[in-house]
Amino acid sequence: MNQTSTAGKPYRRLLLTGAAGNLGRQLRAPLAQWADVVRLSNVAPLDDAAKHEEISAVDLADGEAVMRLVEGVDAIVHLGGISIDAPFDDLIESNIRGTYNIYEAARRHGVKRVVFASSNHAICFHPVTEVLDADAPQRPDSLYGVTKCFGESLSRYYFDRFGIETVCLRIGSSFEELKNPRMLVTFLSYRDFIELVRCSLFTNRVWHTVVYGASDNPVKWWDNTKASFLGFNPQDSSAQFDGLFSDARADRRSRRPRAAFPGRTVRAGRADGKEALIAGRVAFFSGKGWARQGLSGEKVTRMLPVA
Numbered sequence: 001m002n003q004t005s006t007a008g009k010p011y012r013r014l015l016l017t018g019a020a021g022n023l024g025r026q027l028r029a030p031l032a033q034w035a036d037v038v039r040l041s042n043v044a045p046l047d048d049a050a051k052h053e054e055i056s057a058v059d060l061a062d063g064e065a066v067m068r069l070v071e072g073v074d075a076i077v078h079l080g081g082i083s084i085d086a087p088f089d090d091l092i093e094s095n096i097r098g099t100y101n102i103y104e105a106a107r108r109h110g111v112k113r114v115v116f117a118s119s120n121h122a123i124c125f126h127p128v129t130e131v132l133d134a135d136a137p138q139r140p141d142s143l144y145g146v147t148k149c150f151g152e153s154l155s156r157y158y159f160d161r162f163g164i165e166t167v168c169l170r171i172g173s174s175f176e177e178l179k180n181p182r183m184l185v186t187f188l189s190y191r192d193f194i195e196l197v198r199c200s201l202f203t204n205r206v207w208h209t210v211v212y213g214a215s216d217n218p219v220k221w222w223d224n225t226k227a228s229f230l231g232f233n234p235q236d237s238s239a240q241f242d243g244l245f246s247d248a249r250a251d252r253r254s255r256r257p258r259a260a261f262p263g264r265t266v267r268a269g270r271a272d273g274k275e276a277l278i279a280g281r282v283a284f285f286s287g288k289g290w291a292r293q294g295l296s297g298e299k300v301t302r303m304l305p306v307a
């Protein structure tokens with residue numbers, strides 16, 4: 001941690017990419033407590049700057065602009081990029097080239113810490129019957145997930161080769177609202193997200209660390225023991241949303257995610273989602289069950305992740 005602040009705050013200048021996004025907006029207020037100056041960046045327009053803020057509209061794919069953006073910062077919270085699956089060409093620019101540009105600029109400007117927004121989609125093809133820890137092999141579920149794996153590998157390289165520390169946050173689901181029963185398991189409250197970033201910025205040494213971003217939810221797919229030195233103790237839980245998916249069957253399935261796993265028999269239901277591969281064909285999760293017309297009675301052979 002660079003403690004060069006003159007106003008008693010831990011950091012002198014922090015850079016936040018993706019500042020206009022869903023999670024970037026949540027960080028704006030807390031960052032003010034952590035640094036004298038907060039540099040906010042996004043390709044989309046940002047609100048007016050407060051006194052302690054610098055606003056910089058930069059496309060992460062523009063290497064020269066990113067080089068200027070990173071100059072003079074002590075640490076980077078890198079949230080910018082495409083946050084859903086998208087055409088490969090777009091992902092290459094924002095997530096692959098953009099993340100490379102951030103690390104290369106960090107190296108050139110001597111930045112020693114990055115907090116990188118990875119995603120649970122980097123490991124989503126593991127069956128949920130396994131509890132995953134930080135050493136679980138990457139198993140991306142989408143090209144978007146592949147770009148997050150790239151960011152994790154890139155940051156590993158920049159740590160091993162150049163000593164730039166990174167905490168890779170495999171964020172679950174951190175949104176205003178829960179969109180489906182799966183999010184009862186992957187839910188990360190905004191408050192816990194902010195705390196996870198705070199821990200990642202303030203722990204003395206973080207080396208290269210992978211940590212899962214989930215609140216203290218009743219059902220857990222991820223184990224953060226190997227990142228426990230970060231001191232991240234989530235305060236919230238998706239238990240507060242009990243009854244949100246009021247359909248009894250959907251609720252039961254969210255608590256028993258194994259219901260859709262290999263060897264299980266699929267029951268018929270509505271087909272308006274997109275989740276599982278069954279007997280080589282795509283099947284659907286509707287929030288009310290696993291389904292595809294004519295599929296009832298077939299066995300699940302493989303799972304595709306819920307968005």
Ligand SMILES: NC(=O)c1ccc[n+]([C@@H]2O[C@H](COP(=O)([O-])OP(=O)(O)OC[C@H]3O[C@@H](n4cnc5c(N)ncnc54)[C@H](O)[C@@H]3O)[C@@H](O)[C@H]2O)c1
Nearest residue numbers: 018021022023043059060080081083094117119171173174
């Ligand atoms: N919210 C979640 O539940 C969740 C889950 C897993 C991972 N993540 C990751 O966390 C980060 C933040 O998520 P979010 O929910 O705020 O997403 P978001 O889409 O709301 O915000 C991402 C921001 O990045 C900006 N951006 C995209 N391409 C850019 C480019 N080329 N140059 C500059 N800016 C660009 C977008 O304009 C947007 O403001 C993302 O990297 C996302 O992949 C989020």
